[in-house]
Amino acid sequence: MSKRPYLPCREIIAFLADYLDGSLAPETRSEFDRHLGVCPSCVAYLASYRDTIRMAKAASIEADAGEPPEDLVKAIVASVRGE
Amino acid sequence: MLADSGVSDPSGALSADLVARLQAGDSGAFEALVRQHSMPLLRVARRILRSEEDARDAVQDAFVSAYKSIARFGSNSRLSTWLHRIVVNASLMRLRTQRRHPEEDIEAHLPRFLEDGHQVEPSVAWGESADAVVQREEVRGIVRAAIDRLPEQYRIVLLLRDIEEMTTEETAEALGITANAVKIRLHRARQALRTLLDPHMKGATR
Numbered sequence: 386m387s388k389r390p391y392l393p394c395r396e397i398i399a400f401l402a403d404y405l406d407g408s409l410a411p412e413t414r415s416e417f418d419r420h421l422g423v424c425p426s427c428v429a430y431l432a433s434y435r436d437t438i439r440m441a442k443a444a445s446i447e448a449d450a451g452e453p454p455e456d457l458v459k460a461i462v463a464s465v466r467g468e
Numbered sequence: 469m470l471a472d473s474g475v476s477d478p479s480g481a482l483s484a485d486l487v488a489r490l491q492a493g494d495s496g497a498f499e500a501l502v503r504q505h506s507m508p509l510l511r512v513a514r515r516i517l518r519s520e521e522d523a524r525d526a527v528q529d530a531f532v533s534a535y536k537s538i539a540r541f542g543s544n545s546r547l548s549t550w551l552h553r554i555v556v557n558a559s560l561m562r563l564r565t566q567r568r569h570p571e572e573d574i575e576a577h578l579p580r581f582l583e584d585g586h587q588v589e590p591s592v593a594w595g596e597s598a599d600a601v602v603q604r605e606e607v608r609g610i611v612r613a614a615i616d617r618l619p620e621q622y623r624i625v626l627l628l629r630d631i632e633e634m635t636t637e638e639t640a641e642a643l644g645i646t647a648n649a650v651k652i653r654l655h656r657a658r659q660a661l662r663t664l665l666d667p668h669m670k671g672a673t674r
Binding site: 393394395396398401402425426427428429430432433434436437438439440441442443444445446447451452453454457458460461462464465 | 498499502503506507510511515524527528531532535579581584585586587590591592593594598599601602603607608609611612615626627630631651654655658659661662665666669670
């Protein structure tokens, strides 16, 4: 069993984006994993951070249906006629 | 990169034909371009500008800009990606002229830590699957309202990176800031958004 101190939660949360996008150095990543193995709070934070990204995307993207407003199309086409 | 950000991607052959006609000065081709791409571009502009009138103006600016520079459109690019970039830039230009909304301090929504580095309020797992809960229109509204509460410089980075799926470098270039500033703002924006969603999510049952 390692006697090395664990990284503090503050460090884990500060570098969470780097952890998720895989840009941490391998030794730092293994320290992250060691911390996550013993810290339910950071595990919960990590999961909800990931969920936040997915929810932001899903809630913002609308179905790609519908015709463009006719007045907008006409205005755009007219605006380049003079170009 | 543009994966599923609401911008249509007509087949490459159709796009290539359209571009060839545009570059040859075919006036009907421009109207076809507008009809094919204006809805997805309008959605991008609406997300950035939060004003229907400004969004329409930005889309118009974008198409005029595309019309003027179609000769420089490279065959290696995707038409939808190229137009997406143009409408993002047109929207950002227009955003700079908008009156600023009153903003909350993002610090209030970032996690707080004790001297020993632990969180002041330990995080609790969210009760319901995010993918399931975000199908509900009520929740989608809560998420969009929470994004709108972010201070502008954070909201825009979150939009461009996580929703429009631009890279860190593309976002940095569009905003005229460093890649490192994009990373910092994105992380803070996600943290603040997570804090704003937390009360709605941790009480939910799985």
